[in-house]
Amino acid sequence: MGVSAGVVTRLANVGELEFDICGARKVFRQEAVDAYLRRNNLVRAPEDQALRGGLKYDICALSFFSGAGGLDLGMERAGIPATLYCENNRECRMTLHQNRPDVALLGDITQIDADSVRRMACISPNSEIDVIFGGPPCQAFSTAGARRAFEDPRGNVFLKYLDLAAELNPRYLIIENVRGLLSTSFPTRPGGKPVRGGAMRYILNRLNEMDYGVSFNLYNAANFGSAQIRERVVIIAKRDGTKCDWLIPTHADSKEKVAENWRLPYWMTFRDVVHDIEDLPQTYTNFPQKRLRYFNMLKEGQCWNKLPLDVQEEAMGKAFRLGGGKTGFYRRIAWDRPSPTLVTSPTMPATDLCHPDALRPLSVEEYKRVQGFPDDWWIAGGVHDQYRQIGNAVPVSLGEAIGRAILDDMNGRSHDKRWRDFPYSRYSRTSDLTWDLA
Template sequence: MNNITTLLTIQDVANRLKVTPQYARKLIKEEKLTATRIGSQWVIKPDDLDAYISKYDISIEPNDHARIGTDIPDIVALSFFSGAMGLDVGMRNGGIPAILACEFNKYCRMTIDKNEPDMALIGDINKYEPEEILKLAKLPPNRKVDVIFGGPPCQAFSTAGARRALDDERGNVFLRYIKIVEEIQPTYVVIENVRGLLSAPYPYNDISTPIKGGALCIILDRLEAAGYTISFELYNAANFGTPQIRERVVMIGKLGNKKVSYLSPTNAENGCYGLKPWHTLRDAINDIEGKEQHYIEFPEKRLKFYRMLTEGQYWKNLPPDIQKEAMGAKLKLGGGKTGFFRRLSFNRPSPTLVTNPTMPATDLCHPTEDRPLSVEEYAKIQGFPNEWKICGPIKEQYKQIGNAVPIKLGEAIAKTILADMNGKVFSPIPGFSYSRYKNTSDVSWRNAMDKKLKKARAEQVNEQLSLSFD
């Protein structure tokens, strides 16, 4: 039985739910939260607040906290920029579970706490020193960290963004991640990022003007100076069992002078090279057809164009006189300047998942229904297990899933590291292309970059000579 001393005020409720007092009052007005007015203020019974949390399956942003258990796993791994934990789930499935997650976004933090409540959780990477991180992970002083993995915010390096690279605050967070690696010195470090990392411009050494690839040169120099030998490649996740065409740079650094193998593909388009064929959209979402799903309806102004498309078609398949109108409508409704504007095919992998704050499932339409893919379908495409709970408003759920690393790609990374630990080397398949692009491996990219640097230095010398004669 509740007495006056246990009743909660509006501010108490707001503090517990981590919302504003105005939002707490809104819950009362909408009769979602039972409250009683005493004098000039509302009061709430603790049992009624618990009932609201249970009925609506409310997730509350967790505080930073230490790991619950004290047992030390055979392989100690720490996760940074964990997001909705796509990379974490993949690494765990491949045999390398993390004992600590680092994530700043509050909705992602809710997702982490909902699914992995026992692991340590920290927020802003800039607020923690390495010794504090190890303490929260409950590691004894003499226990070495085996693996640190993460995908530092990629917007600073994205070809679609402003590409301010290391001058951008998020680019500096990238360097903070490297600083932690330098000080903790794990045996292996993993960096996952967008293709734009390979060409992000930045001044490098004696080259004063930004040069494409300069940012990666600085990152590699830092890691190599810390004692790591680096291998990297641009990988299409479809080649590892993901029913999605999504290309990501994966870097693996190992302490010492031996390089880790490239990832070993399990699938190939049309099943060539003796591998399994790419998985399709039907493979991914077939088992949730008919189950409850959540999505945001397309506006009617956009639907009229989708209805002109059949399975597998996109905006260029519209009549020529309609294409300009369709893309104009897309821009007015919050879509980007470019995009798929595509009705998906059941018999192909999904194109890269696109997320946009104003239209979360921006340009990918269900093959047979006039609606975007649901949150549940997106999660299946990324490979999340059915029981995985994505928290937050539906727009935030779309964003979390779209930003996640495909689970199967994470599995391939873990299996490659475990193989290296056991002295096994994966031999590349002759003629196999990991992605659609050239000069994307640590070897081919470095050769191309050396030529680019040589040319840039020559041009800079010529420019300086020209200025001296003026």
């Protein structure tokens, strides 16, 4: 089951897990455990395993912080499938193993070393590792959190990732993270005062010590075919000391003629990716009953500030008098624009993701479409677990764009320099060419 004895006891006590009594002990039959797993959309918790079946690819790639597999699927579609996943979360491990049962699987990154990675991925000591990719937990750098950077335990696994990469010495190292990484304060030297951007500077200094050439930018996933406004920093480090080109966009915003000017298709919209599943059964949680009254007053693309003036403070409560735009409150998404960034729960008051028409949040099925997961990509756990895994994932199309950039660089294909002027995000000074000027 992948849980502690204490959790098993609690499940038994509340009637979730059937048992028999044998003397003073509870006895759990295998069929009762299997029934519990089926009811909760779970499978047997996979143990760490080595690569199976002699699986071999032309490019040797390893995935860390694999989550539900969004970045992995994108890289795979580009032509860089992973031979090893490293993931510690129980439901994510079930998801990965169920969908790719032959790929090597490891758990807690803090408990592994380069030798164990090579052994489990069936990579001989003298064999080249081409690509390592992953998105270390972003909460330590998120603008929505305390931003404690590497003082946060989740930030520490970021440093473990860099240490492990230094041991494995791949040709390419990819780091995906939130926009807040660019501005999170952290001391740039031992005993020094935290400085704005210090966390990013620490990472860049570490990569420089490893003699890697580094390029990075802040990318909006909508520019790469995702039906979602989701901005993420992508760092590509090269062992030979040169820089990899930025990702090439495949789509652009229709506003201010961006798409026309760059001769690209318009951004994918929510309607584009879900229109053919809207009449099918949907899986979702419910908004609290008292909030439905306010959602019922709003049209697609609107939020709390479009409620009648005499209702706004009643609906918002204490949040009404807080600063900021607060556009996540009572937010109905628009049919014909990309979705806002998917979050780990679409029913949180400050980050509502309500369906354009229906009185419900976006469904699990819609979440998968927005993130680019195939419909048959099984996600473990209950509805909340599924939302969390999908919401935390890298959009598949962004992962594919990263993979294409790596392959282009491997094959000596240099990108048109005009893309340096493309509006990759709504922010300025977010790339390796401009960030130091911020």
